[in-house]
Amino acid sequence: QVQLVESGGGLVQAGGSLRLSCAASGRTFSSYNMGWFRQAPGKEREFVAVNSRTGTRTTYADSVKGRFTISRDGAKNTVYLQMDSLKPDDTAVYYCAATPGVLQTVREGDYPYWGQGTQVTVSS
DSSP: OOOEEEEOOEEEETTOOEEEEEEEOSSOGGGEEEEEEEEOTTSOOEEEEEEOTTSOOEEEOTTTTTTEEEEEETTTTEEEEEEOSOOGGGOEEEEEEEEESSOOOOOGGGOOEEOOOEEEEEEO
């Protein structure tokens, strides 16, 4: 089992940047694919990015490709989401999630472990 705690959210102007962090408990961080999802007001939660267990493979939603970068630091048991060129449409609660196994998955239902979420607000 793994526990996840996000941080780094806040208010930023359009075109600005934020870096989200997700600290994972436990000694088996390298066993998990780590993903980021987000949920905007009145909308369903959607996939943003996933980083493989080894950190060598990443997948992004089309809406963030080229602007967001997911990475992980095994020594710190932490996964990051660097968000650049932010837009008002990026406003949402961002969630970190973990799933064991080999496959990188974009499906919310495949992730058994979730953080509490961190709010990101982008003003125009």
